[in-house]
Amino acid sequence: MRRILFIMLQVIMPGFAFAHEQTLIKGNVVQGGFGALVLKGTEITNKWGLMLGARGGWIINHTFSVGAGGYWLVSSIKTGKYSPMGKAMYMEMIYGGGEIQYINKSDKLLHFTIYTLLGVGFAGYNTFRSDYPDYASYHNEDSQLDGDAFFVVEPTIDFVLNIIQHFRTGLSAGYRFVRAYKYDTLKSRDLCGPSFCFSLQFGLF
Numbered sequence: 021m022r023r024i025l026f027i028m029l030q031v032i033m034p035g036f037a038f039a040h041e042q043t044l045i046k047g048n049v050v051q052g053g054f055g056a057l058v059l060k061g062t063e064i065t066n067k068w069g070l071m072l073g074a075r076g077g078w079i080i081n082h083t084f085s086v087g088a089g090g091y092w093l094v095s096s097i098k099t100g101k102y103s104p105m106g107k108a109m110y111m112e113m114i115y116g117g118g119e120i121q122y123i124n125k126s127d128k129l130l131h132f133t134i135y136t137l138l139g140v141g142f143a144g145y146n147t148f149r150s151d152y153p154d155y156a157s158y159h160n161e162d163s164q165l166d167g168d169a170f171f172v173v174e175p176t177i178d179f180v181l182n183i184i185q186h187f188r189t190g191l192s193a194g195y196r197f198v199r200a201y202k203y204d205t206l207k208s209r210d211l212c213g214p215s216f217c218f219s220l221q222f223g224l225f
Contacts, residue, residue: 026071029134029143046154049080049081050080050081051078051079051080052078052082052086052112052223052224052225053076053077053078053079053080053223053224054077054221054222054223054224054225055074055075055076055177055221055222055223056074056076056080056085056190056219056221056222057072057073057219057220058071058072058073058074058075058089058091058115058217058218058219059071059072059075059217059218059219060072060073060091060215060216060217061215061216061217062163062196062213062214062215062216063213063214063215064093064096064097064113064143064210064211064213065099065111065206065210065211066113067097067210068091069093069095069096069097069111070091070094071091071092071095071113071215072091072092072093072094073090073091073092073116074089074090074137075089075090075119075219076088076089076223077119077121079123079223079224079225082123082126082225083122083123083126083141084120084121084122084123085120085121085123085135086118086119086120086121087118087119087121088116088117088118088119089116089117089119089137090114090115090116090117090191091114091115091116092113092114093111093112093113093114096109096110097110097111098111099111099145100112100217101145101204103147107147108147108201109145109146109147110144110146110147111141111143111144111145112142112144112146112165113141113142113143113144113211114141114143115139115140115141115142115143115170115172116137116139116140116141116170117137117138117140118137118138118139118140119135119136119137119138119203120135120136121133121134121135122134122135122199127143127182128225129181129182130180130181130182131179131180131182132177132178132179132180133177133178133190134175134176134177134178135175135176135178136173136174136175136176137172137174137176138172138173139171140168140169140170140171141169141170141171141172141198142167142168142169143167143168143170143201143206143211144165144166144167144203144205145165145167145204146159146165146166151165153156153169156214157201162223167203168201168202168203169189169200169201169202170198170199170200170201170208170211171197171198171199172194172196172197172198172199173196173197174194174196174197174215175194175195176192176193176194176215177192177193177194178190178191178192178219179191179192180221186222186223186224186225187220187221187222188221188222189218189220189221190217190218190219190221191217191218192217192218192219193214193215193216193217193224194214194215194217195212195213195214195215196212196213196214196215197212198211198212208212
């Protein structure tokens with residue numbers, strides 16, 4: 021019996037020795053990561069506004085990254101609408117989602133990346149941006165926020181300058197495509213528009 025088991029092990033073990041795990045990415049994988057602060061100028065309802073945001077991701081072999089990003093409108097864009105109390109109403113918009121990115125020659129002083137954000141957002145009107153005399157006025161009964169959600173796809177090309185080993189800056193241009201949005205007189209096309217960004221990037225690239 022022992023001899024039979026010994027023979028079986030001799031037959032089976034070489035198979036385990038030469039078996040290789042199948043993976044999507046072959047060879048040794050170099051891993052890294054990054055985080056970035058983003059200042060974005062973008063067109064919304066045919067007017068230009070400023071958004072603040074952040075993005076980050078897991079970098080694979082200095083060439084691809086998978087991550088996420090999000091942006092919030094911080095400038096005042098008047099809608100031409102007024103609340104029942106006569107307060108001017110302003111645009112409010114926030115969106116974010118997952119990102120995939122291709123990185124071209126990351127070790128070069130100046131290089132480019134191409135990434136796409138796929139996600140969801142919210143846009144509507146509010147009266148919080150009115151010129152109230154003090155903070156307490158933000159909480160009066162006339163303050164309101166209303167809107168609708170939407171789907172967003174935003175491809176972007178980013179030109180990156182390597183400053184030091186773990187710090188880079190980027191200048192980028194993209195276009196935001198919005199779908200499934202309708203609120204008041206606004207439609208999806210009113211939220212579509214170009215964007216131009218400046219970013220501060222930190223990480224293991």
